[in-house]
Every structure is written in structure tokens, then in C-alpha cells.
Amino acid sequence: MQLALWQRRHHSRFLRRTRAEQHHRHAQCGTSNGKITLRSAHGTVELKSSFGAIEASDIAKGIRAVTGNGSITLTDIGGDTFAKTSFGSVSADRINGNLIVENTNGSITARNVRVMRKRPLLSPV
Secondary structure, three states, rough: OHHHHHHHHHHHHHHHHHHHHHHHOEEEEEEEOOOOEEEOOOEEEEEEEEEEEEEEEOOOOOOOEOOOOEEEEEEEEOOOOOEEEEEOOOEEEEEEEEEEEOOOOOEEEEEEEEEOOOOOOOOOO
16 A cells, blocks of 8 residues: 555656656656556657666657566667566567667567667657
8 A cells, every 4th residue: 555655756856857848849757666658758868777667658769668577568769779678578569760679688579660760869868
């Protein structure tokens, strides 16, 4: 019960911060063990987790998603996409930009990727 209450408080703070950051067209979110789900962002997005899964859809510009042990699912991304995990699967669908995926032990599925000829804006760091 306390964890759910903390997550609701944390989530509402994240939403307020994200709405404020939309003016700057960039949003960031990070967690250690929880799952991150993000839908419908207007700018670039950076999501980071150590053990949780990452799901993002309807992102107008590029995304950078990094997790240590979780899966990554990215759908309807309007720009360059970078995804990195060590033990989870990566699924990318309807990516309108360059796609870079780093995965050590999991599967990679990519569908409907429109590769741009320019150099990606989101570099693997």
C-alpha cells in the first residue's frame, strides 16, 4: 500500500515535470527497479531503468531507452531511436528515423523502420 501511494505521488510529480519540460521539448525519467511506461510525448525522450521494463509509444521525436535487465518496447517513434539492454528483449515498430539497438543476451525485433541517411542525433554513450 505504501509503495503504491509513493508510486502515485512520484508519477504525478513526473507528469507535472514532464508537462513543464514539454516547452523545452525534452523529457527525462529514471527508476531503479520499476517499469517505465510513456505514451504521447511531443519532444525527445530519455528513459533509464536498472531492472525494470521500458515501454514507450507515440513519441513525436527521438528516444533513448536504456535498461540493465528489462525488456524495451518502442512503438510509433517519430525520430532517431537508441535502445540498450543486457538481458531483456527489444521490440521496435514504426520507427521514423535511425534505429540503434545494443543487446547482449536478449532478442531483437524491428519492424517498419524508416532509416534516414544522416548521422543519428542520439549517440550511444
